[in-house]
Amino acid sequence: MKRHGNRLVIFGSTLAAVVAGVYLIGLDTADQVASVVGALFGGLALYLTLSELRRRRNEQPAGTIPSARLLHPVSDEPLERPTLDGPAGRLETRNVILLAAALVFALFTVRVSTISLFDASGPDDSVGPAGTTCAASGTGAVALVVGARANVPRPTLTAEVRSLLSAHLAAGEQIYLIRLDGHPTLAGTLSITPAKSARNHDLEVKNTLSDLDASLAGLRAIAPEADVLAGLSIGARAVGDRGTIVLMDSGLQTVAPLDFVKPGVVEAGPSEVSSFLRSEELLPPLSGRGVILVGVGDVAAPQQPLNDRQRRNLVDIWRQIAVSAGASCVQILDTPLSGDAPVDAPAVATISLPEQQSLTLTCGSDTTLTTQAISFHPDSAVLRDPEEAKATLGALAKRINSGKLTVEVIGMTDSIGSSELKVTLSYARAKTVRDQLIKLRVSPDTITSRGEGDTVNAIAPGNQVANVRVKC
Known part of the structure; x- marks a missing residue:
């Protein structure tokens, strides 16, 4: 035992x-x-x-033949087991x-x-599946959707993209080069011919990548403006159901249905954008394809640079679009694209970005925390960008503590919806801001909060903000 x-x-x-x-x-x-x-x-x-x-x-x-006799049976009778x-x-x-x-x-x-x-899947939120990456397995064709256009740095292959293309070329897959402009088109196709030896095979891959470098250097937009959605659609058609699409562009589309030139679009919620495109049946056909985003938010003169919050939101918009369109994986490559835009490229409209505001507090004043500082998801008290909110409220917390001020946080809503629901929501938003200030070591005794719905400093429909009143 x-x-x-x-x-x-x-x-x-x-x-x-x-x-x-x-x-x-x-x-x-x-x-x-x-x-x-x-x-x-x-x-x-x-x-x-x-x-x-x-x-x-x-x-x-009892009564059976001992195990030692099993090797030398003395009888033709069958042994009992x-x-x-x-x-x-x-x-x-x-x-x-x-x-x-x-x-x-x-x-x-x-x-x-x-x-x-x-059957694992990440949370269904605005940033897409958690932890998803598009491994360079060499399976399926690859479409390079390249914005060789005005307002975007001249395209070059990053180390990660070069490694992915090398794996797919070595596996005998095709590489499609898509010109991204106002009317995206297929600019070329690359592949290797089978070699008799591994050494020659590797040399073929290397030479093909050199040819691709030369093609990128000479690639130019033909049609004015930029239609990123159409570029993704053409890439999806080229690679088929199991391919990979690599988008190398700032992501600032300048034509309908996603025209970032229009005020407020660059700061729109990712879920709002993807929901609109889905309702209009305008999502690109990405089902089963992998999507890799390179250089989204990276721009060249004369386009005004995006700040970190705007770039994060733009990346999240395109990630959510890919997820909503059924992409099998979505990967963000953070290697920045920099440099000047290609010369002699057709004009592309520049995006007017909201002016950044500094926080100024004086006794007896009201300071509106606008969408440039703190905003909430529609019909909720959940902050749209917690990191941006933390940075802005951090400055407010220092000002409160250094000046020994007391503040009253007043939650607000737009004019849409019933008065009772607006008051409840505005109070919840004010409490969210108050809780964040307390986390930043502001004494709870110096902060009060209340909700006023849309009755105080009425804000435009679609804005989701809060208001701070400073007392001395």
């Missing part, structure tokens, strides 16, 4: 270590616990059952229970593991 106990300890420890090492990679906490517990107990139950069956099988009933129907081989109730438990736990573990590994 002691020997069996030692075996159980060794077996259980080893199984737990192996299962934990396998299942703890990339799983949620709940799945990790369920997988490890299920596999451990299922394995132990199975081990106990098999051990019991082996022990009973080896027991010899214990069976599961005999007294020595009969399954006891506890064995049946153990076997059933082993099967249940084994099936449970397989089910949990399968869900975790093959």
Whole structure:
């Protein structure tokens, strides 16, 4: 019995270590616990059952031939062996229970593991699937949608894109070059011819990438303006259902249906943008394709540069568009594109960006925290950009603490909706700002909050802001 106990300890420890090492990679906490517990107990139950069956099988009933004589039978009569129907081989109730438990736990573990590994999905929010990357597997064609146009740095291959293209070329896949301008078109196709040796194969890949560098250097927009959505659509058609689309552009489209020239569009909520495109059936056909975004938010003169918040929002807009359009993966490459725009390219309208405001507080004044500083998701008290809010409120917190001021946070809404709901929502927004200030070490005794709906400093429909009144 002691020997069996030692075996159980060794077996259980080893199984737990192996299962934990396998299942703890990339799983949620709940799945990790369920997988490890299920596999451990299922394995132990199975081990106990098999051990019991082996022990009973080896027991010899009275009157049977000893095991030593089995090698040299002295009779032609068939030897008796214990069976599961005999007294020595009969399954006891506890064995049946153990076997059933082993099967249940084994099936449970397989089910949990399968869900975790093959049906995992990130939260359905404005930034798309969490942790998704488009690995350079070499499977499927690649479309380079390149904005060689005004207001965008001259396109060059980043190290990550070069590595991806090398893998796909080596696998015999085609590379499509899409010219992104006001009327995107296919500019060329590259591939390699099969080589007789690995050395020649590698040389073919290298030479093809050199040809691509030369093509990018000479690529120029033909039609004025920029239609990024159309460029993605052409890229999707070129690569088919399992390809990868690499967008190398600032992402500042200047034509309908997503014209960033229009006031407020560059700071629109990603979900709002994708919902509009979906309702109008204008999302690009990205289902099953991987999408890699390079240089989104990077611009060249005469386009005014985007600040960090505006760039993050623009990246989130295109990421949400790709997710809503069914992309199999969306990857953001943070390597910036810089330099001058290509010369002699047709004109592209510049985007007028909202002017950044500095926070000024004086006794008895009201300071509106506008969309350039703090804003909320529509019909909610959830901050649209927590990082920007933290930076702005940090300056406010220092001013309050250094001047020993007291502040009253007044929540506001636009004029859309019922008065009762607007007051409730405006109070929740004021409380959100108050809570953030307290987190920034402002004494709760110096901050009060209330909601006024749309009755104080009425704001334009669609704006989602708060108001701060400073007292001395």
